[in-house]
Amino acid sequence: MLKINNLHARVEDKEILKGINLTVNAGEVHAIMGPNGSGKSTLAAVIAGKEEFEVTEGEVFLEGENLEDTSPEDRAHKGIFLSFQYPVEIPGVSVTNFMKTAINESRKAKGLEDMPAKDMLKLIREKSEMLEIDRKFLSRSLNEGFSGGEKKRNEIFQMAMLEPKLAILDETDSGLDIDALRIVANGVNKLKSKDNAVIVITHYQRLLEYIVPDFVHVLHNGKIVKSGTKDLALELEEKGYDWLKQETVI
């Protein structure tokens, strides 16, 4: 599904990713953990194609295709989805209209006609019920005045609507209370299949109790310094990150 080779990226003169290697196969869930400033969010943004970051070395492949020079929208059309840590507010554009635009743009890119309004409504109803989203919520302006939890739930709703091959959840658990966390995690679990993959970026182990990873990677100073199974997350929870840093020095 996703293969990252020796990825280096920088913003302006600051090198943030310093040689990332990662392979994610279909059907897998990977967690990326690490202290603040280790490069987690940068990795997510680079995979999604954010132009602010310059890839200086290495490659990202999606299903064998090199994504170099591929715009964020084309990456989305190919099946990459990034759930934002801080979703952006778009006044005057309802959640429903936004989703219509996003879905029909993806269809257009694939040479398909717009989705018939009836099918769109059915899809919206189905997915919003799955995430326990109130109908009224869908006619509100996108993210405008949403609580932290509503924003995150809305991100996962968008993910459900777009049915990506590779979903990257960037700190989706931050700002969520336990009920919201459960709803969001359930949503992600329902969307999981043998044909897609999920990368969960998180600071804490909490979310991983609900979305159980097959692999856990620790990112530090722009590199993956340790990989393991879900037990690694528990170890991190217990010991914090300091012991890892020391180990790296040695």
Place this chain on the structure above:
Amino acid sequence: MDLKEKLVSSFLAFENSVDVDHPVHDIRSEAIKNFETKGFPTKKEEAWKYTSLNTLQKIDFSIFPKKESMLEYRDVKKYFLHEIDTFKIVFVDGVYSSFLSETTHDGVDVCLMSSALNKPMYKQIIDVYFNKIASKDDSLTTLNTAFSREGAYIYIPKNKIPKKPIEIVHFSTGNEAALLLQPRNLIIAEENAEMQIIERHQSLTANEVFTNSVTEIFAAKNANVDYYKVQNDLTTSSLIDNTYIDQKDGSVVKVHTFSFGGKLTRNNLNFYQNGERIDSTMKGVTIIEEKQHVDHHTLVHHIQPNCESHQDYKGIYGENSTGVFNGKIIVDKIAQKTNAFQQNNNILVSDKATINTKPQLEIFADDVKCSHGCTIGQLDEEALFYLQSRGIPKKEARALLMYAFANNVLESVRIPELKVRINKLIANKLGVRLGFDL
């Protein structure tokens, strides 16, 4: 001969066509004298620092159209809010078109300035209101006053509400190589009266048009007036809109200005709060490109206590376009408990576009709430990335963000069909099909 000389000498010819014994003619004679002394404003004047009328003055404008033009409704239907029924006061090359208009005298007067000036039954109202709030000093206003003869006349008596919105539409056909138009509107809402007005100036050919318009609006106690200006003209058309609004106790007047096109557009919007508990609202969306120029000069004069004013102007400037916003708020010493808010936010889409924005507050009362803010920026890159990451192409994503930026100004548009129309105009201006009706 330059334009000023031509205008001054044309006044004699103009006098042959109007009733010089009417008291209004004394006002006209006074006005032409003022214009003759002052002439057109120059960039040396603070209020005209960023807007030059030099180019316009070099054009040989016809001041009186020579022949009447006929227009077929089907050819100009799209310029009307044809989705709903409206009263219409329509002018073609400055001449009233009874064929395209739908006026009324049924309980309210929606008709012509020329009738109001000529018919004895309106004399009393003309005596009370004509040229009472318009400036006697501003040169362009006095130029219009000097030649005032035609325009819209709307009188809504106490407690009345017209059955439908009123459209004032000015067409120019291009019969003249270059045409100067000076419509003069008088709009009166008596106590508790309400009305909604949509004004539009539309050129139908690429011939030069210069419109110098004056509108006086009187809102009596608790009256409610909604005024929508749709400025989406060709790049050979220039408009100077001078609007003066007199408000009494408890009245609410909202003016929305949608400036989407024209060569040079100058909006002088002046509110005078002659009473208490008044609400004055000014909202504007400007989206221009090429070498277009739009200048909003607003004035709110808080003369009495316990009133509010709200200003919210958004501008999106592309290519080589230029914008100006100057918002003047005067709070008199006795105007305590005034709430005056002003906001002007701008996005420069191109490196070559410019905006000059300036709040101008003169506050003499001590117990007031006044706030002002202006911003100039570019589109938020993070927001753009967010939309792109959802599969929305960059061009559409930019348009969606610009739409979102301008959107809150539209919330207060109270004619749903007009709101839809403006949304479509914005989508067209931004050059996108967004997959849904905005």
